[in-house]
Each structure stands twice: as structure tokens, then as C-alpha cells.
Amino acid sequence: MPRDTSLTAFLSTPFTAAAAAERGHTLSVIRRWLREGEVRRVIQGVYVGNHVPDSPTLRARAVTALVPGAVICGRTAAWLWGITAAGREGRDGRPLPVEVIVPRAATPPRRSGCLGRSWLLGRGDTTTIAGLALTTPLRTAADIGRSVGSEDAVVILDAFLHLRQVTKRQLEGVVDRFAGYAGVRRLADAVRLADGRSANEDESRLRIALARAGVPPPEPGWRVMSAFGRPLHRFGMAWPLLRLGVDIADIADIADVADATGPPGEGPGAVARQLGHVGAWPAVRVRHRHIAGSTWRVVECGPHEPTRHRETVVAQILRELRGTAGAGAQAA
Structure with a gap:
């Protein structure tokens, strides 16, 4: 043409x-x-x-072209704010529907790929990015807390907190604002569990699983410091008094090693891709590490293993907690 x-x-x-x-x-x-x-x-x-690649942003623009005055909200808005934990696809592998709040006089669109809401918007609840009207980070987090399943909501709120787009105090305040609205109890539970010290989805989901298993709460994102205040190591979570930590490997971390040690001619990250997608990395392993003059017992998890093999990882952490606590009691 x-x-x-x-x-x-x-x-x-x-x-x-x-x-x-x-x-x-x-x-x-x-x-x-x-x-x-x-x-x-x-x-x-x-x-x-057809030359334009698919993305949540593209689909958001498509819906606003169809529904003038619509405001992007929910998971779609979270993705536009950089919250990748909000997800691009559902469990069936299809793109998540674009979520929008329609003007009060408009009828929410009913078609595949779009989820229309008739929620009321208050002053300061919306902003504009690159010509797209969307809810602010705080309003987006509040809507997700009210409408999304509890675990997914906590993961997304963790990400908003970690990126410092909202504060815990702001989230607690928004619970009071939505008192009496549908889903406020779900929102309150998600806010109570949210912790921005978890740096990614794996850390968040594992922390939630441990809480459900009745495990003593860990310190998320615990950093071991040198005597001069220099960070020496970051654990995804830790029980500092027990010198027990959890490390969750990232594909990017493995790539750093793989690029240096991988077979010649296979290009950077070849080994990392094999470990990340073939499952060569073990679900969980335990080893001792000497950090800042102390010996830590470290539970190491492969990329995404706290999600794919959650029961295995939680069981191993429970064993280490019992063993470490028992050893401490015997020493006393």
C-alpha cells in the first residue's frame, strides 16, 4: 500500500x-x-x-480513543506508573483488559479487552502522562487494594512503596477515605501487610507465604553493614539475631556470572537463559557465608522459585529457623 x-x-x-x-x-x-x-x-x-508493537500503553490509548474522557485506572494505570508487578497478561496468557473509569454520564464499555468502571473520582485523583489521563499512584494503589485479590494487591502495593511513589502513611489515610465503600476491608488488609522493603515480586510473595505459615516476621531487604557503615550484602529477608538470611537470585545477577563464564560464541547471557528457563538452577539450597565477621546461614532460591515452588522454599526456611533456634538454645 x-x-x-x-x-x-x-x-x-x-x-x-x-x-x-x-x-x-x-x-x-x-x-x-x-x-x-x-x-x-x-x-x-x-x-x-501493524508496525506498532503491542503494549499496555498502546491498548490504553485504544480504549481512550473509543471512550472520550475515560481515565485509565487499576492494573493498567499501575503498569503505566512503572509497576511491572501489576502484570501484562492473565493466567490464561492473554493480555489483561484495560481498566478505565468512564465519565458519570457515559456507559462503561462492554467489549473484550476493556473493563469499564463507574467509580467516582475526587479532586487530585487524576493526572496526565503523555496525553493519557490516569489515576495518581495513590488513587491507583487504593483502587487495586479494593478490587484485586489480596496477595496480588499486596505485591503491587509493595512495589508502589518500594519505588517511593506513595508512603505507608498515605495508604493508611486512604483506607479511612474509603470507609463504607465496597472492598475497603480488603484494602485495609493489603495496606497492613504491604512493606516497601521488599524489592520485587518474589520477595513480596515469599514474605506473604511465610506470614500465612505463622513464621516469625523477617526483616525484609536486610542489609549487613561494615563497621564503617558500608553495605556489604543485602538479603531479600533475614532474621538478624539468628544470622539466617534468604537470597533470591535474579536472572540479571546470573547473567553477570554467565557472561564471564559462558561458552564462547554463544553470546552474553546464554547460560543465564538456560538457568532461567530450563530450570537448571535449584529451587532452594542452603550454605554458610561469612559476612562482616559473622557466619550466616543462607537459604538461596533460584529466580522465581518462591513463586513456582513456594511450599518447598517455605518448608526449607522453616527447617532452618527451627535448626538455628535450637542451636542457639543449646549454646545458651
């Missing part, structure tokens, strides 16, 4: 049939573009050029 610069620009952002008609492109033209692979359907009634 011959394409001029203005047409390329038009196809580079989501458009509706009505918007295309204003430029003289009828529905039959759109159908031809679809057949020829020049464009694709983002959601029902909204299209984009």
Missing part, C-alpha cells in the same frame, strides 16, 4: 473507523488494510498500524 508520511503518522496511533472516515478512509479501506496486514485490531472498533 503506498504510504505517505501523514498516513504513517495516522496509523501509528490507535484510531477508530470514525476517525479514519474523517480522513476519507472508509470501512472497506480498513478491511483491505486488515487483509493485507497493514493494520490490526487492538480492541473491537479500534485499529493500529
Whole structure:
């Protein structure tokens, strides 16, 4: 299809049939573009050029093109705020629906790929990023706490706290604001469990699992410091008095080693990819480490293992806690 610069620009952002008609492109033209692979359907009634990669941002723009005045909210807004723990796909592997709050006079859209809300918005609840209207980090966190399952909500609130986009005090205040609203009890529980010292989804989910198992609460993100105040090591979580810590490996951490030790000619990160995707890294192992003059017993987990083999990891930590506490009692 011959394409001029203005047409390329038009196809580079989501458009509706009505918007295309204003430029003289009828529905039959759109159908031809679809057949020829020049464009694709983002959601029902909204299209984009096939050269544009899919992303939550693109789908958010598609919904706002369809529903003027809509405000992006929920998981979609969290993703736009950089909270990757909010997820891009559901458990079925399909993209999560774009969540929007529609103007009070509008009817929430009912179509695949979009989840419309009729929530009320207060002053200061919205902002604009790159031309997209969305809820603020605090309002986004509050809505997720009210509407998302408890564990996922805690993981997402942890991320907001870790990135310092909200504070614990602000979250506690928003619980009072939504008193009497649907889901406020769920929000209060998520806020109570949220802790921004957990740096990623694995650390958050493992901390929640340990709490449910009745394990004495650890110190998330515990740093062992030198005598001069220099950080020597960070544990995902630790019981400092017992000198017991948990390390959760990251694919990027393994890549640093793999790049230096991997087979020649396979490119950077080849070993890391094998460990991360084939499962060569053990679910959990225990070893001693000498840090700042003390011997720590360290439970080491492979990437994502606290999620994939949660029961195994929790059981190992429980064994180490009992063993370490027992050894301390005998020494006393």
C-alpha cells in the first residue's frame, strides 16, 4: 500500500473507523488494510498500524480513543506508573483488559479487552502522562487494594512503596477515605501487610507465604553493614539475631556470572537463559557465608522459585529457623 508520511503518522496511533472516515478512509479501506496486514485490531472498533508493537500503553490509548474522557485506572494505570508487578497478561496468557473509569454520564464499555468502571473520582485523583489521563499512584494503589485479590494487591502495593511513589502513611489515610465503600476491608488488609522493603515480586510473595505459615516476621531487604557503615550484602529477608538470611537470585545477577563464564560464541547471557528457563538452577539450597565477621546461614532460591515452588522454599526456611533456634538454645 503506498504510504505517505501523514498516513504513517495516522496509523501509528490507535484510531477508530470514525476517525479514519474523517480522513476519507472508509470501512472497506480498513478491511483491505486488515487483509493485507497493514493494520490490526487492538480492541473491537479500534485499529493500529501493524508496525506498532503491542503494549499496555498502546491498548490504553485504544480504549481512550473509543471512550472520550475515560481515565485509565487499576492494573493498567499501575503498569503505566512503572509497576511491572501489576502484570501484562492473565493466567490464561492473554493480555489483561484495560481498566478505565468512564465519565458519570457515559456507559462503561462492554467489549473484550476493556473493563469499564463507574467509580467516582475526587479532586487530585487524576493526572496526565503523555496525553493519557490516569489515576495518581495513590488513587491507583487504593483502587487495586479494593478490587484485586489480596496477595496480588499486596505485591503491587509493595512495589508502589518500594519505588517511593506513595508512603505507608498515605495508604493508611486512604483506607479511612474509603470507609463504607465496597472492598475497603480488603484494602485495609493489603495496606497492613504491604512493606516497601521488599524489592520485587518474589520477595513480596515469599514474605506473604511465610506470614500465612505463622513464621516469625523477617526483616525484609536486610542489609549487613561494615563497621564503617558500608553495605556489604543485602538479603531479600533475614532474621538478624539468628544470622539466617534468604537470597533470591535474579536472572540479571546470573547473567553477570554467565557472561564471564559462558561458552564462547554463544553470546552474553546464554547460560543465564538456560538457568532461567530450563530450570537448571535449584529451587532452594542452603550454605554458610561469612559476612562482616559473622557466619550466616543462607537459604538461596533460584529466580522465581518462591513463586513456582513456594511450599518447598517455605518448608526449607522453616527447617532452618527451627535448626538455628535450637542451636542457639543449646549454646545458651
